[in-house]
Amino acid sequence: MRFQCPNCKEILSVDNAEIGAKVQCGKCQQIVTVPASRTAPGAVIADFIIEKELGRGGMGVVYLSHQISLDRSAALKILAENYAQNSEFVISFIKEARAAARLNHPHIVQAYAVGEDDGIYYFAMENVDGLTMKEILEKNHVIPVDQAVQIVQQIAEALDYAWKEQRLIHRDIKPDNIMLTSTGKAKLADLGLARHAGEKDSLDSEEEVMGTPQYISPEHLTGAPMDIRSDIYSLGATFYHFVTGQFPFNGSSVTEIAKKHLTDTLVPPNQVKKSIPQAVSDVIVKMMARDPNDRYQDAEELVEILRDIRKNKLSAPKLSVPSSVSAPIPRLNLQNSTSAPVPKLSIPGNAPKLNIPAPETSVSGGVPKLKLSTPAPAAAPAPQKTEEKKPEEEPKAEETPSAPKKTIPRKVIVLIVAVLVVLGLAGAGVWFVLSGNFEKVKDSVMKKAEEVAGPKPEPQPAPDAAPAEPKPEPQKSALIEEADKILKQAADNPSALEETASLCNGFLARFKEPKEEEREKYAAVETLAGQVREKLAAAKEAAAKAAEEKRKADEERRRREAEARRQREEADRKRKADEEAVRKYKGFANWVKGEKVKKIVPLVHSGNIAAAKREAQGLIDEPKRNQNKPAQVVREAKSLAGHGWWLKSKIESAEHIEKLLMNSSESELNRPQVTFKGNLGAVISIKNGIMTVESFGKSAEVPVKELKPRQKADLVARIARKNAKYFKDAVIWLIFNDAYKTAAELWWDRKDGDCKWFANTVLDMKIRAAGNNKAEKERLQKDKNLFK
Structure with missing residues (x-):
């Protein structure tokens, strides 16, 4: 294993048997401890130094690491041992990871590398500075709708990019696999890794399923074909969890939850949480439609809908108030209040009165309508019953006609009136004094008295007393008063x-030339004015700077959006152009293969070997002519070149036989039999196309070109049977020269597969060329059957 020296940072290599032991660093000569395992901190896996463990899942363990070659942080996923021992899974794992690494999108966790180091399979990716949405949900329970819409839109953009670029689907969309960076950007993790095995969700421990059960699509459960719409369903289930704080379907086991995905009707999010807008609820319901044909058909459509929602282009949700909460506003009952009684205000004349009728049905929550009515002038207000205790009133005369009338003496009445007048005057006097008006009236009366009496003589001071000095009150000038007001206003x-x-x-x-005693206040206002001007200038500059920064930010945002849109459009145009180019080239490749065979066969048959080779070379040069074309075209061109090399090898086989029939020694021929002029003889040698034939002890010279086609074919077959090294070349030569029966008889000796494939290729070409000639087609088909 390899590890990093903690002192000098050198990469050291030791035997696996020394794990956990103390060794001496060859560079700094310090004694260091080998990490306790292949994945302990300090251990090196391929290009990555492991720093610490970040988390564990069903597929393996994720470590924080440092990439040595590029000097950057990375998240390193080490494949669990049970998966690493599955060769089929490992091959698929590496293939999918490499496909994911070809994706570069702002909302996809960037894949860095994938590979194997001494039996450890790893997948390195971008280390995201943030939290998973699962961690955020565990803390906050619910994601605000506007933030949830933004996150889902960004993930949908990532899915759309992955699908269109590599035809990749995630297969395990869930909050665990969505990261939120410290800047608020959403990133999709584990793209390409969830294709064959999903992470085990901590909410369910009964069994591991292919995908997390709370978010899995119906077709994923049933094994039906999956595409981007399956990811849209899982993203919809995640969206549902974000805004409601609940799973779309709950159950006590994985099986129960899976069954609900297949059979139960989804409760719309806005029925779970009333504050969710109708438009957002409708989007989630459509994303989670059980039939894929009822969902959004691609992620781009979903992105546009979410973008419109964020721009408030969709209609606002229609909220209805249930009748159970529609109640009139309660009236205040002051009659039973324990506070001080409120005096009643009587409005004379025909003043309007306020009537509050019984509550009427209203769409605004049952608030009763207020109606203003004016009573008729002659109608007296009806007495209202009240619960408060009224003072007893003396009965009117007309109400008690039988009661005896009592006469009050006049003196008593006069006395009562006098007492009331005295009490009233006394109360008024007390009020007059206490209200302060007494002092005002007193000052006014005294002033008038002084004016009438004339100037009052000044009192003579006592002989020993000092004369009293007058103390005039200083009066403020208008400038000082105005300055004080301004300074106070600025302070407050x-x-x-x-x-x-x-x-x-x-x-x-207003004040240009202050007096001496006013200069201090004047200077204070001048200083204040300068300070205010500086603050206003700074505020204006800051506002202008902020406006300019906002303008630049908006301009940059629009530029980035336009550039991203241009790149998407350009990529879409390129993709369509590439697809069209591939389609056309595949058609051309199929056509040109038949055409080349059609041209080469007669050229070889006529002995024009050089022209036949040029035709084959045309196919071999196809990759050079298409090296700048799309990758699929390049692959097709390489396949076509392979076909050219194959045809060229067959031309060379025929050429070998042609050279043998032109010049060959006795050892090369091994005295094959030949029929000429009705005689049977043995061919001793061939020189310049002239055979030396021995028959009955006599020699004769016979030109090869004088042999009939059947005689020439028989000679070639006999040469091949005498010399095994000419077997394949002879069969190919016979096929080029239409001697199918002789070729088939020779082929049956060994049943060479390549020869059979060539015979079928030539005969298929001739059958197509026969067109409507039924007899010719039947004859060629019989020849083809000879090679079965």
Whole structure:
């Protein structure tokens, strides 16, 4: 294993048997302790130094690490041993991780590397400075709707990008796999890792399922084909949890929860929590539709809907007040109050009175309507019953006609009136004195008396007493009074800079030349005016700076949005163009393969080997001509080049036989039999196309070109049977020269698969070229059947 020396930071290598032992660093010569395990802090896995454990899940353990080569922090996921021993899973794990690493999106946790180090399989990714949404939910229980909409929109953008770029789906969307950075940006984690195995959720410990049961889509449960709509369902379930604080479906076991995903009707979020807007609730319900065809068909559509909600383009939710809460506003009952009684105010004449009728049904929560009515002039107000105890009143004469009349003496009445008058005057006097009016009247009367009496003689001081000095009250000038007001206003309202500045400017414009005793106040106002001007200038500058920063930020945001939109459009155009280019090239590749065979066969048959090789070379050069094309086109071009090399090898096989029929020694031929001019002889050698044939002890020279096609085919087959090294070349030559029967008879000796494939390729080409010639097609099909 490898580990980092804690002193000099050198990377050291030791045997696994020395784990936990003390060794000497070869650089700093210090004694250091080897980490206790391959994944302990300080251990090195590939390019990463492990620092500490971050968390554990069903697939393995995540560590905080430091990437040596790029000097950056990284989260390193180490695959659990049970998965690392599954070769099929490991292959898929590496494939999916590499696909995820090709994705670069602001809302996807960036994948850095994937690989194996001495049996340990790892996946390195961006270390996000933030918390998972699961941790935030555990702390806050509910996510505010506006923040939840923003987070879901960003994750939907990530899913849309992954689907369109790599056809990747997450398969395990849940709060655990959504990170919220310290700056408030949402990031999708574990993209590409949840394809075959989901993390075990801490809320359920009965069994591990492929995906977390609270958020899993119905088609994931049933094993039906999955696409981006499956991720939209899981994101909808996560959205539901964000805004309601509850799972969409609950149960006592994984099986029960899964069944509810398949059978139960979803309770709309705004029925769980009334404050959730109708528009947001409708989006979640559509995202979680049981039938994928009823959901949003791609994440881009969902992103646009959420963006409209955030811009308040959708209609506000219609909130209704239930009749059970529609009640009239309670009336105040002052009659039974324990506070002091309130005097009644009587309004004379035909003043309107306020009638509060019985509550009427109202859409605004049952508040009763107020009606103002004016009673008829002649109608007396009806007496109202009240619970307070009224003082007893003397009965009127007309109400008690039978009561004897009592006469009060006149003297008594006069005495009572006099007493009341005295008491009233006394009370008025007391009020007059206590209210302060007495002093005012007294001063006025004394002043009038002094005016009538004339000047009062000054009292002569006593002989021993010093004369009293007058003490005149100092009077403030208008400037000082105005200055005091301004200074007090500034002290009482330090934030009212505009008002203070206006007062100072008016003061300085009004008073130009202060007197000696006014200079101090004048200078104070001048200083205040300067301070206020500086503060206003600073505030104006700060406001201008803030406005400019906001303008730049808005401009930058619009630029980024425009650039992102342009990049998306450009990527979409490129993707469509690439798809069209791939489609066209695949069609061209299928066509050109048949065309090349169609041209090469007659060229070889006529002996024009060089022209046949040029045709094959055209296919071999396809990758060079398409090296700047889309990756799929390049792959198709390479496949086409492989077909060209294959055809070229067949041309060279035929060329070998042609050269053998032009010049060959006795050892090469091994005296094959040949029929010529009705005679049967053995071919001794061939030189410049002239055979030396021996028959019955006599030799004769026979040109090869004088042999009939059937005789020439038989000679080639006999040469191959005499010399095994010419077997494959002979079969190919016979196919090029339409000697299918002879080729099939020779092929049956060994049943070479490559020869059979070539025969089928040539015969299929000729069957297509036969068109509507049924007889020719049947004959060629019989020849093809010879190779079965």
